[in-house]
Amino acid sequence: MIITVNEKTYCVDRSYTLYQLKNEYQPLADMLILNGRVTKQDCIIQEGDRIVMISKGESPSEDQMSSLLIHRHSSQIHNSLNKAVIGIAGLGGLGSHVAAALTRIGIGTLVLCDYDVVEPSNLNRQNYFIHQIGMKKTIATQDNLLQMHPYLKLITHDTYLNSANIGQIFKDVDIVVEALDLPFCKAELVNYILKHMHETKVVAASGLAGYDTSNTIMTRKVNERLFICGDGVSKVSQDCCLMAPRVGITANHQANMVLRLILGKQE
Amino acid sequence: MIVNGKDFNWKKDMTINTLLEELCLDLNTVVVEVNQVIIDKDKYAEFYLDKKDSVEIISFVGGG
Structure with a gap:
């Protein structure tokens, strides 16, 4: 299943939930945005979902910044x-x-x-x-x-x-x-x-x-x-x-x- | 003569300097191209224009 996490595309197992994904990718994240909406409840990730994990006050890495711009601009x-x-x-x-x-x-x-x-x-x-x-x-x-x-x-x-x-x-x-x-x-x-x-x-x-x-x-x-x-x-x-x-x-x-x-x- | 894409009344012995004077432009605030070649400010007084010349004058106004 293809999903997007922090503007990067990943292929993941079908059984993932949002919180499992958070624990794996960004355990310290204090905000989860699923398909453009702030989400406070766990749910099962669907094919094509776009997830953004935010750790407030933390600067994205250089790699993440590049991914953001590539996602926007090609x-x-x-x-x-x-x-x-x-x-x-x-x-x-x-x-x-x-x-x-x-x-x-x-x-x-x-x-x-x-x-x-x-x-x-x-x-x-x-x-x-x-x-x-x-x-x-x-x-x-x-x-x-x-x-x-x-x-x-x-x-x-x-x-x-x-x-x-x-x-x-x-x-x-x-x-x-x-x-x-x-x-x-x-x-x-x-x-x-x-x-x-x-x-x-x-x-x-x-x-x-x-x-x-x-x-x-x-x-x-x-x-x-x-x-x-x-x-x-x-x-x-x-x-x-x-x-x-x-x-x-x-x-x-x-x-x-x-x-x-x-x-x-x-x- | 053509100045900024329009016909302009050429006069004998016209230099870039006299053209700028006629147009009330300050030689310190312009870029002048004659037949697509940029002319140095120091040459404006001695650069005689030909009636076949095409002149482009870019005049800057203040603000930035």
Whole structure:
């Protein structure tokens, strides 16, 4: 009989009960979920049952994390994502959310770069928490990402990016996500990558401030190596500030374009 | 001349710099491709555009 325990498929004897299974697979489990429902009574396991055993507060093993992602995404997609090395330039509203989305889907290695610290004013849109105020964004992001995926490989650079260090910091990266704030920094990074790093693609962002309709935010392919997300025009000004919804939409456009590129989609 | 996919009125002695000025764009916040080749910012002043050129200008606005 085929059953699934913690997202892994097993062939078991037909006479198993739920509690027997618990004693065998995870005796310390304090919660049993049978086919999506928390179950407090013993019962006989049926063909095709899906059982999740939870030990509260315990981190899944690396093998279990892989199984979870393979179960969700298929092993082919999981292997492609796990091999990918993605750079994120800037860990503000865009970068902190792009990093989270890429971590959750199981990207193997992230290279993060930011020189800044978490300020109270960041909390309206950036993926940080009250207890992280004053922390380096590289450290705060690392802490958050490892809560989502403890086996993510992370390389952090607490430094200001410029033409002198971009090449070195992102040398092993397949795709760089441009998530910087100032327009001249964005232009400098994109120009540098297109001019000097011929194997590297860049997914940039421009135009995401305010609360105009979500539907003007798009992903545009400029050429084989440059993609730009945003509406292209909504800049930060006195009456147009950065707000969580449109920043989040743009960040997830960027994350989705990265995912598509890894999986061989070119548009 | 084509700029960002649309016909653009080419003028004699037009450089990337003068084109950016005409479009009111800051040379520090753009990426410029001429016939699919990225041009260095240092070359904008001396890069003369031809009426057959296809120019792509990506202009960044702030926020991230």
